[in-house]
Amino acid sequence: MKEAVEIEQPLSSTQRAVVVEKGESSRSRAYVAPGLNRGISIIDLVLRLVALVGTLGSAIAMGTTNETLPFFTQFIQFRAEYNDLPSFTFFVIANSVVCTYLVLSIPLAIVHVIRSSARHSRLILIFFDTAMLALLTAGASAAAAIVYLAHKGNVRANWFAICQQFNSFCERISGSLIGSFAAIVVMILLIFLSSFALVRH
Amino acid sequence: MKEAVEIEQPLSSTQRAVVVEKGESSRSRAYVAPGLNRGISIIDLVLRLVALVGTLGSAIAMGTTNETLPFFTQFIQFRAEYNDLPSFTFFVIANSVVCTYLVLSIPLAIVHVIRSSARHSRLILIFFDTAMLALLTAGASAAAAIVYLAHKGNVRANWFAICQQFNSFCERISGSLIGSFAAIVVMILLIFLSSFALVRH
Numbered sequence: 001m002k003e004a005v006e007i008e009q010p011l012s013s014t015q016r017a018v019v020v021e022k023g024e025s026s027r028s029r030a031y032v033a034p035g036l037n038r039g040i041s042i043i044d045l046v047l048r049l050v051a052l053v054g055t056l057g058s059a060i061a062m063g064t065t066n067e068t069l070p071f072f073t074q075f076i077q078f079r080a081e082y083n084d085l086p087s088f089t090f091f092v093i094a095n096s097v098v099c100t101y102l103v104l105s106i107p108l109a110i111v112h113v114i115r116s117s118a119r120h121s122r123l124i125l126i127f128f129d130t131a132m133l134a135l136l137t138a139g140a141s142a143a144a145a146i147v148y149l150a151h152k153g154n155v156r157a158n159w160f161a162i163c164q165q166f167n168s169f170c171e172r173i174s175g176s177l178i179g180s181f182a183a184i185v186v187m188i189l190l191i192f193l194s195s196f197a198l199v200r201h
Numbered sequence: 202m203k204e205a206v207e208i209e210q211p212l213s214s215t216q217r218a219v220v221v222e223k224g225e226s227s228r229s230r231a232y233v234a235p236g237l238n239r240g241i242s243i244i245d246l247v248l249r250l251v252a253l254v255g256t257l258g259s260a261i262a263m264g265t266t267n268e269t270l271p272f273f274t275q276f277i278q279f280r281a282e283y284n285d286l287p288s289f290t291f292f293v294i295a296n297s298v299v300c301t302y303l304v305l306s307i308p309l310a311i312v313h314v315i316r317s318s319a320r321h322s323r324l325i326l327i328f329f330d331t332a333m334l335a336l337l338t339a340g341a342s343a344a345a346a347i348v349y350l351a352h353k354g355n356v357r358a359n360w361f362a363i364c365q366q367f368n369s370f371c372e373r374i375s376g377s378l379i380g381s382f383a384a385i386v387v388m389i390l391l392i393f394l395s396s397f398a399l400v401r402h
Contacts, residue, residue, distance in 0.1 A: 142346035156285035
């Protein structure tokens with residue numbers, strides 16, 4: 001990778017020289033100063049931190065949710081925990097995995113700020129970002145489907161709304177989705193920014 | 202776009218010339234013949250068709266699912282349709298939207314086969330592919346969460362497994378997920394391929 005990056009630099013200046021030689025206007029095809037790609041890399045780093053906080057918050061908020069009602073009967077257990085429902089367990093796992101990935105990707109993002117002309121490492125990030133986007137979306141969406149069911153129930157399937165009993169449990173699990181969905185939007189932006197940085201070489 | 206594409210060609214050959222001049226081995230940094238990017242574009246087109254068939258099949262399979270049991274009581278309605286559950290409606294909508302997008306993206310994919318050095322149009326495709334990947338994953342995952350619940354039920358929430366009554370309904374909705382999940386994998390590959398084509402310029 002280092003070798004490739006170092007070869008890249010003289011090529012970029014050659015390219016720019018060729019463009020100038022051809023009298024090409026800077027408007028129609030901007031061969032970038034390294035500064036712009038550095039700006040993109042810094043935004044990339046900041047967005048990674050935002051997504052990191054979002055997924056970490058979601059995982060913790062969901063993972064620590066439980067509620068025991070102050071009364072009970074013989075027939076119904078009045079205790080709710082996030083891992084009663086497999087979708088919520090998946091949500092916590094997906095968020096934790098993505099959060100770990102984001103932590104691991106931050107050193108590479110810092111390398112991109114320093115060596116803003118790196119290309120192959122951006123490609124690697126795009127691939128993993130895409131896979132992690134899919135994982136995170138799957139977790140958030142499965143949890144959202146169950147949260148919706150908990151709130152509204154379903155008359156046709158005879159599933160009733162457990163939120164009528166477990167108020168604070170339901171508020172907590174609904175809230176924990178926010179960080180995850182914010183992280184999804186941020187990861188779409190991350191993929192777009194990395195591709196944009198690739199195009200501008 | 203056309204202008205950008207036509208400027209691209211002489212730059213590529215200049216780059217290659219510079220690399221040769223520097224005595225750079227072709228192994229460590231392969232400046233590509235247009236043929237390789239054309240190959241990538243053809244694979245891209247084929248994968249788009251595969252994803253198109255997957256999402257279309259899923260949308261139709263789910264959208265036409267209903268089952269009426271040959272007996273009924275006063276209390277329970279023995280009829281199941283996909284739109285009894287909002288997650289399944291979302292699944293059908295998400296698959297239809299992605300399917301429509303894929304149809305619309307095919308002309309652009311064909312343009313990429315012909316003009317394999319196009320870059321900005323690839324960037325546009327990456328952006329929309331990513332957004333559509335998120336939408337498709339959300340739909341498939343929400344539906345999968347409900348399908349799981351229909352199969353297994355949940356003792357803690359007192360939601361019972363409706364699949365015990367609606368066998369053929371459940372088989373159909375489970376099967377319709379396959380096309381969607383296959384399309385998710387294909388779309389991850391599509392994003393990676395487009396980024397790969399960008400890197401190789």
